[in-house]
Amino acid sequence: MAGKYHVAIVGATGAVGLELLRVLEQRDFPASDLRLLASPRSAGKRLRFRGGDHEVSRLDEDSFRGIDLAFFSAGSETAKKFAPLACRAGAVVIDNSSAFRMEPEVPLVLPEVNPGDVKAHRGIIANPNCTTAIALMALFPLHRAFSLRRVFGASYQAVSGTGARAIDELRRQVEASVRGADASPEVYPHPIAFNVLPHVDRFLESGYTGEEMKLQNEGRKMMHLPEFRASVTCVRVPVYRAHSVALSAEFERPVSLEKARDVLAKAPGLDLIDEPRLNRYPTPLEVAGKDNCQVGRLRLDAALDNGLALWVAGDQLLKGAALNAVQIAELL
Numbered sequence: 001m002a003g004k005y006h007v008a009i010v011g012a013t014g015a016v017g018l019e020l021l022r023v024l025e026q027r028d029f030p031a032s033d034l035r036l037l038a039s040p041r042s043a044g045k046r047l048r049f050r051g052g053d054h055e056v057s058r059l060d061e062d063s064f065r066g067i068d069l070a071f072f073s074a075g076s077e078t079a080k081k082f083a084p085l086a087c088r089a090g091a092v093v094i095d096n097s098s099a100f101r102m103e104p105e106v107p108l109v110l111p112e113v114n115p116g117d118v119k120a121h122r123g124i125i126a127n128p129n130c131t132t133a134i135a136l137m138a139l140f141p142l143h144r145a146f147s148l149r150r151v152f153g154a155s156y157q158a159v160s161g162t163g164a165r166a167i168d169e170l171r172r173q174v175e176a177s178v179r180g181a182d183a184s185p186e187v188y189p190h191p192i193a194f195n196v197l198p199h200v201d202r203f204l205e206s207g208y209t210g211e212e213m214k215l216q217n218e219g220r221k222m223m224h225l226p227e228f229r230a231s232v233t234c235v236r237v238p239v240y241r242a243h244s245v246a247l248s249a250e251f252e253r254p255v256s257l258e259k260a261r262d263v264l265a266k267a268p269g270l271d272l273i274d275e276p277r278l279n280r281y282p283t284p285l286e287v288a289g290k291d292n293c294q295v296g297r298l299r300l301d302a303a304l305d306n307g308l309a310l311w312v313a314g315d316q317l318l319k320g321a322a323l324n325a326v327q328i329a330e331l332l
């Protein structure tokens with residue numbers, strides 16, 4: 001990128017939006033100015049960026065006049081309605097929602113996996129699902145070494161993936177529980193404090209949830225691997241920040257632990273933390289706030305031929321959302 005860009009953030013007050021502000025500042029992104037947009041509830045609020053106060057405006061049809069680049073993180077409905085308007089106003093949209101990810105003409109990009117796909121964009125580029133992004137940071141380098149066939153797994157997903165209201169809900173329920181009081185669930189159908197919910201996203205006819213099919217669907221698109229299959233159970237856990245995923249991956253070619261370790265240790269954006277005898281393996285608390293994802297607990301899978309079992313963790317607000325979106329913008 002050359003020069004300075006007029007940048008908008010749609011959903012600036014949300015969990016990902018606030019992270020976007022931090023990432024843009026940290027990476028010294030060449031933004032000449034920043035337009036912060038959210039719902040009417042937040043109009044007039046002020047957010048800090050590069051030492052200055054910036055006022056949040058309400059998102060409307062005229063919000064994108066003069067904007068070159070718009071980061072969207074305000075859910076699918078808002079993206080469907082406003083991303084086309086932003087494109088018409090001349091902006092390139094990087095959308096964090098699932099609204100456009102599987103549209104054939106919209107590139108879905110994880111820079112460590114398919115940076116070249118960004119070139120084909122026609123105004124909108126989609127940011128992948130957070131759990132899929134974190135899983136692929138380890139699966140893709142292994143795929144290049146051994147040819148990935150299929151994956152079984154379970155995720156352990158933080159409440160910040162649901163958004164700011166869910167972070168409040170967990171805090172409220174933990175505090176109430178410590179006082180011996182009740183705190184009824186509002187965001188989730190059951191209490192999330194001291195509980196785990198095998199329920200992320202809506203249930204489909206097949207019995208899987210939408211979230212559970214994203215690793216297969218988005219994985220196929222980003223890895224250019226149309227036969228890839230994934231069977232995952234997505235679980236919401238009482239963790240504030242950072243997702244983890246336990247994976248058993250089966251490959252076409254024979255695997256070796258030594259080569260797998262070597263490949264993962266060299267993979268960009270990934271740290272291999274795998275000294276179980278010293279109690280060293282990735283955890284959400286450890287990886288929270290870090291740009292790199294972490295992989296560990298690497299072993300030959302006991303149930304699959306040519307299989308590896310592994311554990312991957314990553315800050316889903318960063319690599320799973322804000323950081324990846326800014327990395328896509330940097331690719332442009």
Ligand code: A2P
Nearest residue numbers: 011012013014015038039041042059074163164
């Ligand atoms: P607001 O804070 O005004 O509700 P999160 O994922 O943390 O829940 O954040 C969602 C983000 O999307 C927030 O910034 C929220 O603004 C914004 N948002 C939600 N609905 C709309 C909408 N209809 N128009 C514009 N922004 C919206």
